[in-house]
Amino acid sequence: MRVSVIGAGLGGLCLAQGLRGAGIDVDVYERDPAITARFQGYRLVLDPVGFEALRGCLPQRWHPLLDAVVSDAYVERLALDAQLNKIGELGPARSGIVVDRQVLRHLLLTGLTVHTGAALTGYDVLDDGRVEARFAQCDPATADLLVGADGVGSAVRRVLTPQTNPRDTGVRFVIGRTPMTEQFADLSRAYGGKIVGGGVSLLLGAMRFPIPPKEAAEKLAPEVTLPDIQDYVRWAMILPSNGFLGTSTAQEAALSRMKGWHPDLRALIEQADPDNSTLLSIGVVEPGERWASGPVTLLGDAIHATSPTGGNGANTALRDADLLSRCLIEAAEGHQDLLAAVDSYERQMFEYGGEAVRHSLAALPAFVPNPERPEPA
Numbered sequence: 044m045r046v047s048v049i050g051a052g053l054g055g056l057c058l059a060q061g062l063r064g065a066g067i068d069v070d071v072y073e074r075d076p077a078i079t080a081r082f083q084g085y086r087l088v089l090d091p092v093g094f095e096a097l098r099g100c101l102p103q104r105w106h107p108l109l110d111a112v113v114s115d116a117y118v119e120r121l122a123l124d125a126q127l128n129k130i131g132e133l134g135p136a137r138s139g140i141v142v143d144r145q146v147l148r149h150l151l152l153t154g155l156t157v158h159t160g161a162a163l164t165g166y167d168v169l170d171d172g173r174v175e176a177r178f179a180q181c182d183p184a185t186a187d188l189l190v191g192a193d194g195v196g197s198a199v200r201r202v203l204t205p206q207t208n209p210r211d212t213g214v215r216f217v218i219g220r221t222p223m224t225e226q227f228a229d230l231s232r233a234y235g236g237k238i239v240g241g242g243v244s245l246l247l248g249a250m251r252f253p254i255p256p257k258e259a260a261e262k263l264a265p266e267v268t269l270p271d272i273q274d275y276v277r278w279a280m281i282l283p284s285n286g287f288l289g290t291s292t293a294q295e296a297a298l299s300r301m302k303g304w305h306p307d308l309r310a311l312i313e314q315a316d317p318d319n320s321t322l323l324s325i326g327v328v329e330p331g332e333r334w335a336s337g338p339v340t341l342l343g344d345a346i347h348a349t350s351p352t353g354g355n356g357a358n359t360a361l362r363d364a365d366l367l368s369r370c371l372i373e374a375a376e377g378h379q380d381l382l383a384a385v386d387s388y389e390r391q392m393f394e395y396g397g398e399a400v401r402h403s404l405a406a407l408p409a410f411v412p413n414p415e416r417p418e419p420a
């Protein structure tokens with residue numbers, strides 16, 4: 044069996060690792076000109092389902108390394124004002140596993156065949172049932188199965204299910220990261236909750252590595268090269284629904300909305316790494332009607348993109364990768380045919396994927412500033 048995976052994001056790479064571990068031929072095609080072409084270094088919180096799915100796809104010999112570069116995400120989820128006084132609670136305390144996306148991507152890339160500069164433009168299902176993928180700047184590739192793991196703007200989805208389109212929620216946010224210092228370590232009660240003031244919400248999260256990732260890889264799995272990266276604070280400012288940046292930088296835009304805020308919070312934004320600060324919008328994809336079964340399928344944000352405030356997009360993409368990988372391994376071992384394996388994956392994925400999007404949308408209003416809705420006292 045040969046599988047072409049479109050997109051070297053977390054979902055596509057995790058699937059490719061699962062298949063590679065079972066000896067299935069898999070190639071990954073990525074639109075970016077190089078793996079490090081874009082900064083992708085924000086932290087993610089994984090729940091037990093997502094984390095187990097990830098472990099399930101990785102070779103066992105890398106489990107100690109994975110465990111060494113993640114940390115516990117236990118947070119209280121407080122609502123604070125701009126002077127860091129408690130004004131309420133967002134909900135029960137939350138636990139999980141914090142992982143840096145860039146570190147995880149480097150681990151997941153190890154040993155895979157990844158073709159960069161390969162933007163899929165379309166595909167054809169051939170008479171023999173296989174599928175040929177076409178790319179802007181590289182030769183076509185033929186496989187038994189094509190998996191669109193190409194994110195919220197998926198080119199595979201546009202052909203497979205053109206009626207399924209991303210929806211802009213209208214919510215915009217500025218995101219960045221700042222090296223962790225003692226001053227910012229003292230902001231710990233703000234991590235995992237939200238700080239409100241001046242019509243915006245500021246969300247902070249700490250990424251602390253038990254051992255620096257590069258050092259951990261050198262000790263525990265020398266065949267893996269992990270980036271040289273230190274502890275940091277990830278901050279995200281959610282703007283009101285008509286919020287826009289104009290021509291200012293992400294840092295300037297955040298600071299302009301923080302007049303009179305606690306000096307440590309202003310310092311956090313002032314000391315951010317400008318290259319890693321940017322404006323993002325929140326778009327979602329809701330899985331609609333199933334398409335006719337065939338040798339093309341989708342996973343991750345390509346079919347169920349959630350709002351980041353739900354904290355479940357990567358978890359769901361990893362769950363897809365593990366489930367699809369297990370279904371395909373069964374097919375490769377002759378326990379079922381390929382199309383039955385894909386059908387089994389899609390039936391389950393549509394159900395929990397749709398639920399993940401609904402859950403994330405339900406969680407969104409708690410983070411979006413609303414001048415008409417007073418904050419809890």
Ligand SMILES: Cc1cc2nc3c(=O)[nH]c(=O)nc-3n(C[C@H](O)[C@H](O)[C@H](O)COP(=O)(O)OP(=O)(O)OC[C@H]3O[C@@H](n4cnc5c(N)ncnc54)[C@H](O)[C@@H]3O)c2cc1C
Pocket residue numbers: 049050051052053054055072073074075085086087088089161162163164192193194195196197198199218323342343344345349351354355356357358359360
């Ligand atoms: C700020 C932020 C914080 C988040 N925090 C969390 C969190 O804490 N927990 C959580 O579970 N989720 C979180 N998420 C969501 C999570 O990041 C995504 O759901 C997850 O990365 C989706 O993975 P994916 O592999 O499906 O898609 P992506 O990671 O988007 O990867 C898609 C890949 O496909 C490539 N591609 C696109 N088009 C083509 C093409 N035509 N041809 C070839 N390649 C193509 C892209 O370049 C990209 O590399 C967060 C998201 C954001 C933005």
